[in-house]
Amino acid sequence: MRTDFTAALTRAGKSENLPREDLITLLGADADESKVLFRLADQVRLKYMGNGVHFRGIIEFSNYCSKNCFYCGLRRDNAGLTRYRMEAGEIIAGAREAARLGCRTVVLQSGEDSFYSAEILAGIIFRIKKELDLAVTLSLGDRSKQDYALLREAGADRCLLKHETCDAGLFSDLRPGTSLEGRITRLKWLRELGYQVGSGNMVGLPGQTIETLAGDIILMRDLEVEMAGIGPFIPNKQTPLANASGGTLEMTLKTLAVARIAMPWAHLPSTTSAASIHPSGRVKALKSGANVIMPNMTPQRYRESYCIYPGKLGTADTPAQSYNRAVMAVKDAGRCISEGYGHSLRYQKKYADKNGTWDLGREI
Structure with a gap:
């Protein structure tokens, strides 16, 4: 192993506040160094997050989007995509199925679709909670x-x-009409409002460097995010980046591992995109620092149309099949399924009342 890598790894084992130079060195690990890096990340995950994997059932309730991002198949100008919107009752039924299967969290995901007003979404959220x-x-x-x-x-x-x-120029190039500053402002709003905040980055974007990836990790560390979604960029033929090279599993795993070392307190998913580019992607991520899986609870008839990227894992699955696929990945990684909600420690201390119960929200 390189001398500078060994030195950075030694410092990583003692402190999470690694300087940018050490993050860059670790991200540049070769094949042999990567094995050591993944092992350390797994040890850090066990120390801070335990052996449990949190299941968060995801419901992709609309693929309409007002944005025109160059990397995303849901982009506004993609006329080849069959659009759909789920009704409130369908969304709640999906959440009920997630609960029946054993998920303790449901993720409501969509494109940027103003059809769903805040009032409509609030009603759905309140019913799910109640x-x-x-x-x-x-x-x-x-x-x-x-x-x-x-x-x-x-x-x-x-x-x-x-x-x-974290590259402001690249952000604006890939997301026309938006700015990195605006996104960071919204992340800060979420913190002010009492949310547990999640962010994340793609690995392998055109124009991205190892230095950029180090900057991504530093940004999330500085924001103290409770969750960081790190997955490979997968080019979609129905986007302007159709002919770009995609991100690799190896670089994705290295970024995930370094993120775990730099942010030991954060929830890190084993992403569906990683599983979509490699049959063992989910298991490898769970062995490189990840502690969350998001089985798809979207009704089967909508799945192929939620096409952010091609070749997505499980588009033909039922929710139960997606859940069981995730269970097998956890078993193959030698892990167990967590029975808790997976709230961050910061959130638990601030928002659990004196009786240990949770605010279920207010009907709007």
Whole structure:
């Protein structure tokens, strides 16, 4: 192993506050060094997060999107995509199925679709909280601060808003009409409103460097995110990046491992995108620092149309099949399924009342 890698690894074993130079060195690990890096990340995960894997059932309730991001198959100008919207009753039924199967969290995800007003979403969230005793994570893209506040008041626990890249120029190039500054502002709003905050980045974007990836980790560390979704960029033929090279599993795993070392307190998913580019992607991620899996609870008839990227794992599965596929990955990784909600320690201390119960939200 390289001398500088060994030195950075030694420092990583003693402190999470690694300087940028050490993060870059670790991200540049060769094949042999990567094995040691993954082992350390797995040890850090066990120390801080335990052996359990949190299951968060994801419901992709709309593929309409007002944005025109160059990397995403849901982009506004993709005329080749069959669009759909789920009704409130369908969304709640999906959450009920997630609870029946054993998920303690449901993730409500969509494109940026203004059809669903904050009031409509708040009603759905309140019913899920009241009827199913699930934690609720939102992944809705850019909303107003007032919308985020109303959804939090209705009972939403977490909100995922990925920054995708810390390179401000690249961000604006890939997301026309938006800015990295605006996204960071929204992440700070979420913190102010009491959400558990999630962000994340893609690995392998055109123009991205190892230095950029180090910057992504530093940004998330500075924001103290409770969750970081790190997955490979997969080019979609129906986007302007159709002919770009995709991200690799190896670089994705290295980024995940370094993120675990730098943010030992964060929830890190074993992403569906990693599983979609390699048959063992989920298991490898669970052995490289990940502690969350998101089985797909979207009704089968909608899945092929939620085509952010091609070749997505499980588009022909039922929710039960997706859940069982995730269970097998956990078993293959030698892990167990967590029975808790997976709230962050910071959130538990701040928002659990003196009797240890949770605010179920207010009906809007």
